Amino acid sequence: MEKNQTVDMLSGLSCPVPITDYKTVLLAHGGGGRLTHQLIEKMFLSQFDNPLLAPLHDGAVFTLGNTTLALSTDGYVVNPLFFPGGDIGELAVNGTVNDLAMCGANPKYLSVGFILEEGLPMEDLWRVVQSMKSAAQRAGVELATGDTKVVDKGKGDRMFVTTTGIGVIPPGRTINPRNARPGDNIIVNGPIAVHGIAIMSVREGLEFETAIASDTAPLNGLVDAMFGAGELHVLRDPTRGGVASALNEIAGSAGVGIFITEEAIPLTDDVRGACEILGLDPLYVANEGKLLAFVPPDSTSAVLDAMHRHPLGRDAVVIGSVVQDHPRVVVMKTGIGGTRVVDMLSGEQLPRIC
């Protein structure tokens, strides 16, 4: 107990640790599923409770002067650093751009924090920097400021990148997971589970006829086109925890039921095959460059049309809808005709996927 005595001496805990069922941090606390949510709710929201954090959005929304802004941050710890279709730098730019877009914001400026492990080849850092530059240009954002720290060899893993973005929300856009309404159609912009399988294929040494490449991409242009076409209630990029966890979050936030149809969910043959080999359910596999949109019935066909005209929305389809039944529960009609509850990811399916 000597350690605890030191703890008390130095600062003292003013109240008991709220996560009593886990004494230490597990990989699953970062996995985007049930344990991540428990950590956020019990540890962070209990201390930082404020109207900005409460919506469990992809970012915070606030007004400064006459402008409504969104602020979003994400750490990137993906392993490996370089993979088919992208690298940690591109992921870090696109991921934060997309979190802002999912708040209805036009992303403007990004900050970048590097935590480098001593001994990292300069060439690897240089490749990542070049990749961030081109990703920022593609997304139309500026890398405005940054910071670099170096930790001793063995105390990091080559490179961690944290990006934070600021964007402007045009007047009239009110995107919020709480806005999901019975009747809303749920659209996905293309095949799911691609990013997670691309990373896993590299790690597991799986070979396919053509390599599965990550679908990382900036979605702000697609989102702009969608706003131009009709009304949107909720936007969400189903990254860690996959489509299943994202839908559960939204069902929980809005207090609504969600019904999806397995056969409607787009999946490439390669990804389907890899999921079978790896024993993974594609609904729980991480995506990049994919979004879920909750669109009222009136606007659905116009929004779908606009998506189909955009390179990143060509394969957009409706995969389900919001229902009045089974509030806070996601139910799926399976391929063989039955229905099953689709729960949030529990545990860590794929560590360090982003």
Next chain:
Amino acid sequence: MEKNQTVDMLSGLSCPVPITDYKTVLLAHGGGGRLTHQLIEKMFLSQFDNPLLAPLHDGAVFTLGNTTLALSTDGYVVNPLFFPGGDIGELAVNGTVNDLAMCGANPKYLSVGFILEEGLPMEDLWRVVQSMKSAAQRAGVELATGDTKVVDKGKGDRMFVTTTGIGVIPPGRTINPRNARPGDNIIVNGPIAVHGIAIMSVREGLEFETAIASDTAPLNGLVDAMFGAGELHVLRDPTRGGVASALNEIAGSAGVGIFITEEAIPLTDDVRGACEILGLDPLYVANEGKLLAFVPPDSTSAVLDAMHRHPLGRDAVVIGSVVQDHPRVVVMKTGIGGTRVVDMLSGEQLPRIC
């Protein structure tokens, strides 16, 4: 060469790595001295060159709508996580608050990115979260959004924290390191080298009559009082690399000479003693809760008076001035009457001090 071939196959380097004298990242690249500057200039500015990054400010300054904003980010990798006078959480809040204040901004919202090592005691995370909450309250900022990633045991070091802050710059404030002008007096708000020595004392097991406690503190209130009293040209918090590196950065940015007087630089007896034992020059030791202000002669006495009335400025003194001679060089009149050039920190004096 197999690795390089893979590199080229995957993405290809479009131009040679600019840091040819170092093949890998060294601890000193994160130390805030000469190698940090080389990395920023050769690697980051060459790719991200834009008017926001160019001033080498503590943050980026831009206008959205009718509001001028500052954005700043910093990673915190301090070891140990808990130390006399503070912890990584308090440091992460105050550090980013201060970087914004050094741009002349009123800090408003912070984002927090945690990178946790599997196995971190929940209690340690909880202490840090509580500490961030109270630091945010003291500084008057809101923790608006966050992210948590977990890396496998042995691939991190318990906890890294990256905070990013957004603040509003009131009309008429134009703080920039380029604004240093011959004649400006250079004020420091109190004894230097305290934070670095507090950390080193713990690491080295040094004992003093009373423990040296970190001087971490939010400086936005003090800065507000200073703006209320007179004109300010440059503000800088001399963290990594210490007072010497900060003065060299400003002398370089503005193309001016700086002359300081050793006897004027405030130093406590404990810190002086510890520096002697550890063989450290206090001018290169990291500070928190300290600022350097470049103030035109007309405003100096009013600004000093305002500082003396603030708890964090009670010991404020003039330590030197900007001169026309020796542009870009910092010269110090030593205690024994001679003069010497005070260079930027070269190498890494104190790894993982913040």
